[in-house]
Amino acid sequence: MKNLQQILLRTEYIIRIFSIVATLSICLTLLLICIDILGRSVFGFAIQGAAEVSEYLLVVLGFFGLGYAQLTGIHVKAEILSSWFTPRSQKIVDTLILLLVTAFFIVMTWQIGKETYRDWQGKVSQWGMVWLLPAWPKSFIAFIGCIFLIISFLIQLLRNILRLDKKESKET
Helix, strand or coil: CHHHHHHHHHHHHHHHHHHHHHHHHHHHHHHHHHHHHHHHHHHCCCCCCHHHHHHHHHHHHHHHCHHHHHHHCCCCCCCCCHHHCCHHHHHHHHHHHHHHHHHHHHHHHHHHHHHHHHHHHCCCEEECCCCEEECHHHHHHHHHHHHHHHHHHHHHHHHHHHHHHHHHHHHC
């Protein structure tokens, strides 16, 4: 049990690092856009490729923060129906929902992974405003972010199940 807790803590640590990378990506995006706007307005020059770099950074922001948002419970959650249940029933319903969402994201991640591999294998590129860039890095970032989201779901599932078991053992 102690080894499992250490693995969970290390995994959470990695997910937190990904959230820091997501936070840094939004800061870099804002800085890049502000410098580009200031350069255009005041000095009459633009940063070449600022839109393309911002696009990649926004994908990092969107997907690298998912796992952390799930672990900390800051995702949007509809609690209308769950308020009718007892606390034990709520945990069971939450666990079932986590199972369904995990299954959905496993399928979604698998499809993103296939698309990433196809783009990489076929050397698919997309024109930005300035550069011709490979398409696979954006979907690879989404793939990695979804993997860590699934890991977050699994951590929550494990914790929910362990809590249910502890409560059941106390009742007997």
